[in-house]
Amino acid sequence: MLCVMEKLQAMIFTVFLVAATSAVAQPTEENGGNTDVQVLQAWYGQAINSHTGFGSDRRPILRVDFATCSTLSSETPEQGAYAYAKRDCRKALKEAARLDGVSSQLSPVIGSYVEDTYWSRSRPSPTGAQISSRFFGCATVELRTVTPVSIVQGSTFEGLGVYLNGVETFVPKLELHEVGRATLKDGRPAIVHRFVGVDLCKVSGASKYSAQVTSFNAYALYAGGRYKRWELAERNHEIGYANGNTTSNGSGWGNRVKIIPSSFDRQDEILRK
Numbered sequence: 546m547l548c549v550m551e552k553l554q555a556m557i558f559t560v561f562l563v564a565a566t567s568a569v570a571q572p573t574e575e576n577g578g579n580t581d582v583q584v585l586q587a588w589y590g591q592a593i594n595s596h597t598g599f600g601s602d603r604r605p606i607l608r609v610d611f612a613t614c615s616t617l618s619s620e621t622p623e624q625g626a627y628a629y630a631k632r633d634c635r636k637a638l639k640e641a642a643r644l645d646g647v648s649s650q651l652s653p654v655i656g657s658y659v660e661d662t663y664w665s666r667s668r669p670s671p672t673g674a675q676i677s678s679r680f681f682g683c684a685t686v687e688l689r690t691v692t693p694v695s696i697v698q699g700s701t702f703e704g705l706g707v708y709l710n711g712v713e714t715f716v717p718k719l720e721l722h723e724v725g726r727a728t729l730k731d732g733r734p735a736i737v738h739r740f741v742g743v744d745l746c747k748v749s750g751a752s753k754y755s756a757q758v759t760s761f762n763a764y765a766l767y768a769g770g771r772y773k774r775w776e777l778a779e780r781n782h783e784i785g786y787a788n789g790n791t792t793s794n795g796s797g798w799g800n801r802v803k804i805i806p807s808s809f810d811r812q813d814e815i816l817r818k
Contacts, residue, residue: 573770577778580729581696581765582705583815584776585737586689587784588808589745589759593638595682601808607641607685609634611662611676627663634658642685642741644724653716655688655761656709658743679748686742686784689724690763691815693733697721703766706773708781709742710760716740728817735816745786756787758805784808 592606614632621628635654642652661679664671688707696702697718706715725737744759761782764775785805 571771573773575764575773575775577762577775579765579774579776580693581774582690582692582763582776583811584688584761584763584782585691585727585812585815586687586808586810587761587782588687589784589786590685590687590741591642593641593683593685593743594678595680602687607638609637609641609660610673611637611660611678612672613637614660617659621666626666628666628669629661629663632660632662634660638685638741638743644722644739650722652722652739652741653714653720654742655707655714655716655740656686656712656742656744658683660746661748680746681748683743683746684786686744686759686761688740688742688761688763690738690740691727691729691735692738692765693729693735695733696765697736699767701767701772703769705738706764706766707740707742708760708762708764710744715766727812729815730817732817756785758783758785782809 588602590602591604593609595606611632611634614634614637617631617633619628619630635658638658639651639654642654644650644652660683662676663679664676668675686709690705690707692705702718704715704717704719705721706713722739723736724739727735727737729735742759742761745757747755762775762777764773766773783805784807786807787804
């Protein structure tokens with residue numbers, strides 16, 4: 546027979562177990578077609594470690610030191626002059642992609658950025674320019690979103706997230722980078738936030754000339770992840786790159802895809818003039 550203390554402990558444990566089970570059992574409720582956050586502008590931004598142009602963004606190219614990137618996997622063949630490694634360069638990009646080059650504010654990096662690097666086997670621990678990439682170059686993807694001030698300041702608001710090319714990235718509200726203020730068409734004051742991603746990493750051969758499409762969508766998260774409110778439902782925003790060719794085949798090398806603009810600006814649609 547349980548003593549009074551043992552019974553009390555058993556009751557406390559039961560209550561805790563029920564509460565914990567109830568909390569775990571509550572899935573995130575997701576829905577689309579909302580205006581809690583909207584993608585305002587999108588374009589291919591600065592080239593990374595390459596002079597290859599990717600659009601109208603004429604800012605200087607970004608320099609990312611591959612030696613500072615985290616190694617995901619490496620390979621040193623028994624024969625051959627080179628060693629190889631795949632590197633996660635998101636942190637290095639965040640430092641390099643400051644909006645004005647000197648600001649202490651870091652913009653969130655969304656999606657993935659994996660560089661496919663190689664270096665001479667005569668340098669087992671290479672640094673800086675001694676590491677090269679198999680890519681001809683990559684481009685940043687610049688996104689600006691707009692969110693009502695009332696939502697950002699709400700007690701249950703957790704932050705914003707972006708889906709980019711199959712990868713979801715959540716950014717807590719204290720890490721969001723505000724780059725402007727605006728007024729929505731319905732009169733509500735709103736905040737413009739900046740996000741930076743990477744795409745158009747092209748290797749030799751057909752990839753160098755092939756058309757690519759960048760797909761993305763945004764959401765606002767509430768109540769500890771309980772509610773996720775996407776902007777678009779059952780589709781995503783898109784921008785595309787067709788190697789500078791505007792013909793119907795996408796790149797001139799037999800890639801028959803629809804031509805998608807390499808940027809968009811929805812200020813006239815979303816904001817009050």
